[in-house]
Amino acid sequence: MNRLDRQCEQLMSKANCLLGILASAQSRSVASDYKRVLLRSESLKTLQTAEKQAKGTDSNVIYHLCVENAEQRKLDTALSYVKKLLKLEAGSCTRGWILLARILSAQKKYIDAEMVVDAALEQTGKWDQAQLLRTKAKLQIAQGHTKNAIQTYAHLLAALQVQKKTFGIRNKLLNRRDQDRTLEMETWHDLINIYTSLSQWPDAEVCLSKTEVLSHHPASSCHSRGTQRRLLHQAKGLNKEAQKSFWEALDKEPTHVPSLISMAKILIQQPGDQFLHVARSLVRQAICLDRTNHLAWYTLGLLHTLEPVGTSAAEAVECFEAAALLKETAPVEPFR
Incomplete structure (x- = not known):
């Protein structure tokens, strides 16, 4: 009994x-x-x-x-x-270590989080270290250690290439190939963001070409490509190629939050209330999909500041406060 x-x-x-x-x-x-x-x-x-x-x-x-x-x-x-x-x-599963590092990063304890990842890397098999390496790179970026992050990403990409060649059959059987390909795509996207932030356009272009070859996640690929094109031509005003890329991403994946926010930011720069209405709709949709996205709340606050004076001012303040609070507790990677 x-x-x-x-x-x-x-x-x-x-x-x-x-x-x-x-x-x-x-x-x-x-x-x-x-x-x-x-x-x-x-x-x-x-x-x-x-x-x-x-x-x-x-x-x-x-x-x-x-x-x-x-x-x-x-x-x-x-x-x-x-x-x-x-x-x-x-300590046998990487998910626990990664989650611990993300929680510590949300508490802005980046050094402690990186130490956790390093400890996990020592205790896990080398074929289970890919996601840990990406988390480590994200933590290094958060600390402003960009060069170290680039080296970590290079290590990650090299590990994925070796794994692809060594365990080709095993990857097919365990559906590992798709997971590794997704991680490789995300890694190139991260590198695009790093190089564009450093205005190293040729390096960013090389990374972009890698994502186009992989083209595993269309929305993410379009988002990264559009973001880079917009930065490359920022001095010339609105980048129509970026608009096209974002719309393509949203057409293929309407719930892709980064594309929704990026497209809204582009539309804010355009003269005319009709663009603001569309931008507001996109941002609200992004917030419905991810209420913890501080960039979405901040963008909504910007939109409120462009409205006639009145209740919009108070709403803008609320949005900026929400964005600040969420950013203060935002992990380097989503918890889920």
């Missing part, structure tokens, strides 16, 4: 964990702020129930509790859960 009771508890725990995950997913798609808060609260309560039923021994439940708390910016609570996760998994 005791064994049967334990099995029932485990099943109930898994069921509640699934319900918590579903409530969290639903909260990210509803338009009503009131309903969103209710669903987030329900998600946490259900996941906590699942944890109790599993006696705190189910690493999957702990992981989702950690992510949910982190996304709700309950960083101290998330930190305690991720420590439990690492203990349960004995």
Whole structure:
């Protein structure tokens, strides 16, 4: 009977964990702020129930509790859960290390976060280090160590190339090829952003050509290409090629938040209220998709400042305050 009771508890725990995950997913798609808060609260309560039923021994439940708390910016609570996760998994899974580094980065403890990643790199197999290396590069960028980040990205790309040649058959069997290709695409995108920020246009062009060859994620590729073209021709005014790239990205993936925000920023520069109306619509859509995106809130604040004086001034202040708060607790990579 005791064994049967334990099995029932485990099943109930898994069921509640699934319900918590579903409530969290639903909260990210509803338009009503009131309903969103209710669903987030329900998600946490259900996941906590699942944890109790599993006696705190189910690493999957702990992981989702950690992510949910982190996304709700309950960083101290998330930190305690991720420590439990690492203990349960004995540091054998990279997801725990990466999540810990992201939480520390949200607390602006970049040095500690990088030390965590370095420790994880020492404890994990070399074929599981790719995502850790990308996280490390992001942390180095956040600290202003751009050259170190470029070296880390180079190390990551080299590792992916070796892995591609060495484990070609294994990658096919484990669907690893798609994962590695996605990571390679994202790495080139990160390098594009670095080189454009440094005004190193030839290097950025080389990276851009790499993404065009891979072309695994059309929206992301169009977004990066449009961003770079816009920067290259910024002195000439609005970049029509960038507009085209962003619209192409949105046509292929209407929910691509970076493209929505970038297109809105371009439209803000155009004379005429009709462009502002479209920009406002794009930004609001971006916020509905990702309410923790500080760039979206900041852009919405800019739009409010361009409206006639009145309630828009107060709304602009609220948007800027939200953007500042979210930026203050933003991780170097999304928690989820």
